Amino acid sequence: MTEESQALREDVPGGPENRPGPGSGSDGSPSRVRPTSLAETAAALETAAAEQQSLLFTGAGTALDWGAPVTRTDLVVETGGLDRLISHAAEDWTVGVEAGMPLARLQEQLAPAGQWLPVDAPTAKAGATLGGLLAGGDVGPRRLKYGGLSDLVIGATLVLADGTVVRTGGDVIKNVAGYDLAKLMAGSFGAFGMVARLNLRVHPLPESTTTLALAALDAGQALTAARAVMRSPLEPVAVEWDGERLLIRFHGTEDSTAARGRLGAELPELAGARVLDADEEEPAWEAHAAKIAGEEGDTVLRAATRPARLPALHAKLQELAEGSGVRAAIVSGIAQGLHTVVLRGGEAEGHAAALTAWRQAVHESDGSVTLRRRREGVDARAESWGPAPATTPLLRSLKQQFDPDDRCAPGRFAPWF
Amino acid sequence: MIDTALRHEFEAALGADAVLTDPLQLRTYECDGLTGFREVPALVLLPRTTEEVAAAVSLCAKAGLPFVARGAGTGLSGGAVPVAQGVVISLARMRQVVEFDPDDRRMVLQPGVTNAEISKIAAPEGLYYAPDPSSQVVCTIGGNVAENSGGAHCVKYGFTVHHVTALRVVLPDGSIVTFGGDAPESAGPDLRGLFIGSEGTLGIATEITVRLLRIPQAVRTLVADFSTVEAAGEAVSGIMASGIVPAAVEMLDSLAIEACEAAVNAGYSLDATAALVVELDGMEEECDEQFERVVALCREKGTTNIRIADDAAERARIWQGRKAAFAAVGRISPDYFVQDGVVPRTRLSEALGRIAEMSRTEGLRVANVFHAGDGNLHPLVLFDEQAGEAERAEELSGRIAEMCVELGGSLSGEHGIGLDKACSMPKMFGETDLAVMQQLRRSFDPAQLANPGKVLPTPRLCGEKPGRFRPHPLEAAGVIERW
Ligand SMILES: Cc1cc2nc3c(=O)[nH]c(=O)nc-3n(C[C@H](O)[C@H](O)[C@H](O)COP(=O)(O)OP(=O)(O)OC[C@H]3O[C@@H](n4cnc5c(N)ncnc54)[C@H](O)[C@@H]3O)c2cc1C
Ligand SMILES: Cc1cc2nc3c(=O)[nH]c(=O)nc-3n(C[C@H](O)[C@H](O)[C@H](O)COP(=O)(O)OP(=O)(O)OC[C@H]3O[C@@H](n4cnc5c(N)ncnc54)[C@H](O)[C@@H]3O)c2cc1C
Numbered sequence: 001m002t003e004e005s006q007a008l009r010e011d012v013p014g015g016p017e018n019r020p021g022p023g024s025g026s027d028g029s030p031s032r033v034r035p036t037s038l039a040e041t042a043a044a045l046e047t048a049a050a051e052q053q054s055l056l057f058t059g060a061g062t063a064l065d066w067g068a069p070v071t072r073t074d075l076v077v078e079t080g081g082l083d084r085l086i087s088h089a090a091e092d093w094t095v096g097v098e099a100g101m102p103l104a105r106l107q108e109q110l111a112p113a114g115q116w117l118p119v120d121a122p123t124a125k126a127g128a129t130l131g132g133l134l135a136g137g138d139v140g141p142r143r144l145k146y147g148g149l150s151d152l153v154i155g156a157t158l159v160l161a162d163g164t165v166v167r168t169g170g171d172v173i174k175n176v177a178g179y180d181l182a183k184l185m186a187g188s189f190g191a192f193g194m195v196a197r198l199n200l201r202v203h204p205l206p207e208s209t210t211t212l213a214l215a216a217l218d219a220g221q222a223l224t225a226a227r228a229v230m231r232s233p234l235e236p237v238a239v240e241w242d243g244e245r246l247l248i249r250f251h252g253t254e255d256s257t258a259a260r261g262r263l264g265a266e267l268p269e270l271a272g273a274r275v276l277d278a279d280e281e282e283p284a285w286e287a288h289a290a291k292i293a294g295e296e297g298d299t300v301l302r303a304a305t306r307p308a309r310l311p312a313l314h315a316k317l318q319e320l321a322e323g324s325g326v327r328a329a330i331v332s333g334i335a336q337g338l339h340t341v342v343l344r345g346g347e348a349e350g351h352a353a354a355l356t357a358w359r360q361a362v363h364e365s366d367g368s369v370t371l372r373r374r375r376e377g378v379d380a381r382a383e384s385w386g387p388a389p390a391t392t393p394l395l396r397s398l399k400q401q402f403d404p405d406d407r408c409a410p411g412r413f414a415p416w417f
Numbered sequence: 418m419i420d421t422a423l424r425h426e427f428e429a430a431l432g433a434d435a436v437l438t439d440p441l442q443l444r445t446y447e448c449d450g451l452t453g454f455r456e457v458p459a460l461v462l463l464p465r466t467t468e469e470v471a472a473a474v475s476l477c478a479k480a481g482l483p484f485v486a487r488g489a490g491t492g493l494s495g496g497a498v499p500v501a502q503g504v505v506i507s508l509a510r511m512r513q514v515v516e517f518d519p520d521d522r523r524m525v526l527q528p529g530v531t532n533a534e535i536s537k538i539a540a541p542e543g544l545y546y547a548p549d550p551s552s553q554v555v556c557t558i559g560g561n562v563a564e565n566s567g568g569a570h571c572v573k574y575g576f577t578v579h580h581v582t583a584l585r586v587v588l589p590d591g592s593i594v595t596f597g598g599d600a601p602e603s604a605g606p607d608l609r610g611l612f613i614g615s616e617g618t619l620g621i622a623t624e625i626t627v628r629l630l631r632i633p634q635a636v637r638t639l640v641a642d643f644s645t646v647e648a649a650g651e652a653v654s655g656i657m658a659s660g661i662v663p664a665a666v667e668m669l670d671s672l673a674i675e676a677c678e679a680a681v682n683a684g685y686s687l688d689a690t691a692a693l694v695v696e697l698d699g700m701e702e703e704c705d706e707q708f709e710r711v712v713a714l715c716r717e718k719g720t721t722n723i724r725i726a727d728d729a730a731e732r733a734r735i736w737q738g739r740k741a742a743f744a745a746v747g748r749i750s751p752d753y754f755v756q757d758g759v760v761p762r763t764r765l766s767e768a769l770g771r772i773a774e775m776s777r778t779e780g781l782r783v784a785n786v787f788h789a790g791d792g793n794l795h796p797l798v799l800f801d802e803q804a805g806e807a808e809r810a811e812e813l814s815g816r817i818a819e820m821c822v823e824l825g826g827s828l829s830g831e832h833g834i835g836l837d838k839a840c841s842m843p844k845m846f847g848e849t850d851l852a853v854m855q856q857l858r859r860s861f862d863p864a865q866l867a868n869p870g871k872v873l874p875t876p877r878l879c880g881e882k883p884g885r886f887r888p889h890p891l892e893a894a895g896v897i898e899r900w
Pocket of ligand 2: 449450485491492495497528552556559563564617620744832
């Protein structure tokens, strides 16, 4: 162990939960380390490599159980001490941050310059960090217009399992030099290394926002309405269906959002739609985010399909849920084909059965499913990742190159690798 | 070396008409848009399906033969230049539109479909494909994926990577995989995003799913002339700081204007030192309101003349001039190199100043026509091969790209690294960064058969070509060694 990382472990700032544990020896609880610089991070990982410790990277810890359960953790590497804004070139539309920076705080720091990162992860409120958001692939409704976090990453600094520090991409909003290693981190759940810094493209804050709401109990009706909006010239930034109503959001200049709301409500397929009052809008989206996050005891899945598949998959879900004695709700980014399913009530057996059968249905319609949180007991009864795709040998080969000793979140992608 | 037995195996797998061996025919594949690099391949294959590509690649893998994928060969970084004694796998016969789903705004394409064709097919449904490289009438979607190509509208719409949701790929061992899916997310790491921009070094894309956008309701375009490059640069800054996200902001300097006018007579003012093409698109109400603000901003920054396109024909004329710029330079110079570098937009004036200075010192003219909104420069270094200026011109062009890196930018914004700039990569990335990129490449291609010698520097390539290889400062000082 280098002197620096030794000192680091003994002097972890924060509350008692951040103090180094007794190590993975005696009582099996992992040590914790909370580096405050890139050099400290690299040193800590280098030491961990020498000691063959397995690693769990954690930001705010809001999504640590997503993916398959990690089978062994000797050292928890917290990114909370890496939370600085490194640079903000407002005129160049770029910002550099450390990966432990919470999304919500970054937004506060960008706002005075009239800018934001157009990412609205449901977990921003809970302190979700940029590193965790990238690794967890968590993206909110506005992805429709602005893309996901990974689309906004223009460069990154990574620390690999052995402490190697790697830079990828650059600092400018357009750049194709070299491989984009940040993409390997997107949706990686910490299994390929740690994100230490991110360079991001920011956007000007929209002048104004408005939301249309349409009661829609039927998935087919919701899809028809969503398609009508997408065909119109109105350019929505989000179109979401929660099983009961369709929410359609617009950004733009003051005048244009007013016109968009008005014209949207006039579309025949949206008959009955209503522009939400200014004081209704934020609460409506917050309630929507809460539905996506789910609650303790829920099982939450994320599925990606062609949008047209929604009605059939929705019907299938209801049928399976009924058969398994659970309640199922779907929240769908209906114009993009990104669906979050929340299973609630009933027993773990029912959750596992509904999850497995519905996932199969999604795979049969060429979609993919990621398991997020789940009810206790589900892991013992259902595989987290389902059947291995054709890319599995490649993923294994990547894992072998980047983390040859399988120390980064071992088990996270079981049974694939 | 390709023996007869192996040639017969290729013929058995793809059909005799899909295997070219005639030296004259092979010669037509010797280079891409960057004509300075040439190499005649041993064999050219013309598969028609994913399975045939897989069969071809499997045979290459078995025989240990390097292969290079090829689209239309418009690449400007030498990415499609064959490898000596290697195979070229041309995707030119894979030109089918596999599926068009206007409801979900997706199109599934074989890699040889041209960029412009996608939008043409989508147009009757009111849809289009956003990335629009100037070469769009010729270049292929497969080449676009390999280069992560951009175009004039990147500031607002992004690059190829933002518009491709899925790829069917033949990996360098001949296996067939799918990256991504029908929606913009899929389970696990983003292999789709990793592959896009990999310049044919990680495998061959054989089927590409793109997302289509609705054709904007309104488009407004203007050309604003300025008497100095600095003033034009300030106008760009003003627009970008105004809260407006323009669809395109392009700049042409006087030399580029002269060339464009000589070639296509697009109506640019010959007396302007710099011209800006600014385009806004979107919903009519908003577009008009913001366009007025842009016009006012240009006036505020001292524009000497504003030409507003009244209709689609006039707009097309403006773009014709802009998009013809590279070739147009042929009107004012016997030869030229196209460079592609990026600087932070706020350092545009500085970068242009330094280019002018370098141009003066070298005694070679440099025309500038570029994507100003995102700081993506395209300096065109003019020279006369007959007069023996080629080497100096190439050197100047290379130094300009490296100057971009010094200013905090990038070696390439859209044309890729290819063969041309592989030896400059150590200017932008450290030794470790490059070593890890090499690791990534090895995970896909342990035998190093897919487009070898491109993107990453190799001692052989960079050592052999005197003048092109400049060692990393630490290397020169003996602190580090090339791996
Ligand atoms: C109670 C609760 C429930 C939630 N449920 C949902 C939900 O159902 N759906 C939803 O959309 N969102 C949900 N979220 C939001 C989600 O947790 C976040 O979007 C985000 O992914 C987590 O950020 P984090 O900083 O908390 O990451 P963490 O939870 O700390 O980590 C997430 C994953 O990323 C890895 N990781 C973290 N940081 C790094 C790094 N720097 N480098 C490499 N890997 C890293 C971790 O190992 C882990 O695998 C929920 C949040 C809360 C508070
Ligand atoms: C006049 C002119 C203007 C241009 N303007 C622009 C511009 O505005 N923006 C821009 O981004 N580029 C521009 N380019 C560059 C070029 O057109 C793009 O890079 C284009 O994407 C190349 O496509 P291609 O089909 O010609 O590919 P090629 O030149 O044939 O190949 C390019 C690279 O892609 C690889 N490749 C090709 N097909 C596949 C496949 N199916 N799978 C895997 N790898 C493959 C090749 O091996 C090679 O490395 C311009 C070029 C010219 C000549």
